[in-house]
Amino acid sequence: MAKSNIAAVILTGLLMPAVAMGAIGNIRLDDKIASMRKAGVGPVIFPHGKHEKIYKCGECHPKIFKDKHGANDSSMKYNMEGRFCGSPNCHNSMKAFPLDRCANCHTNVRAAK
Numbered sequence: 001m002a003k004s005n006i007a008a009v010i011l012t013g014l015l016m017p018a019v020a021m022g023a024i025g026n027i028r029l030d031d032k033i034a035s036m037r038k039a040g041v042g043p044v045i046f047p048h049g050k051h052e053k054i055y056k057c058g059e060c061h062p063k064i065f066k067d068k069h070g071a072n073d074s075s076m077k078y079n080m081e082g083r084f085c086g087s088p089n090c091h092n093s094m095k096a097f098p099l100d101r102c103a104n105c106h107t108n109v110r111a112a113k
């Protein structure tokens with residue numbers, strides 16, 4: 001893991017309860033920050049540790065997400081098409097909260113929904 005990524009993990013870790021922290025902790029996903037700002041939402045804080053406790057590494061890596069920060073071109077369009085966070089058995093299924101819960105993934109959600 002690169003130094004800058006470790007810093008990002010530590011920084012984003014401060015925004016989430018310690019109980020959600022695992023081996024990797026929280027990862028900030030904000031490649032599309034400009035469109036997020038336009039839509040009135042902030043960066044996504046992905047609780048990696050929480051997901052590690054529920055799923056095996058191989059359920060996500062490398063098929064759904066490459067295990068390298070910044071190597072995944074995820075977006076809401078792809079999520080809604082059933083990729084990345086919206087993959088089968090994930091946030092497009094009964095197993096996890098649905099994609100319309102913006103504030104569960106995005107910080108600083110201004111919009112009412």
Ligand code: HEC
Pocket residue numbers: 001002005006024027029046048051052055056057058059060061065066067068069070071072
């Ligand atoms: C629910 C899906 C999921 C599971 C399960 C999961 N990961 Fe990840 N992992 C991700 C996502 C999403 C990222 C962020 C990728 C990005 O930043 O584009 C990530 C990032 C990583 C990174 C890169 C960290 C960095 O800063 O570059 C490593 C290494 C990694 N995971 C290893 C693991 C290992 C080891 C396990 C099992 C103990 C695991 N992952 C389980 C989804 C998962």
Ligand code: HEC
Pocket residue numbers: 029030031032033035036037039041044073074075076077079085091098099100101102103104105106
């Ligand atoms: C399960 C988690 C999750 C939920 C729920 C979610 N998002 Fe996202 N969203 C993401 C991820 C992951 C990205 C891509 C992050 C990146 O790498 O830039 C993203 C990206 C975005 C972007 C950037 C532009 C684009 O099209 O990708 C916007 C805008 C956005 N989301 C709005 C929303 C809104 C509005 C909602 C609620 C209706 C929502 N999101 C719900 C995870 C989520």
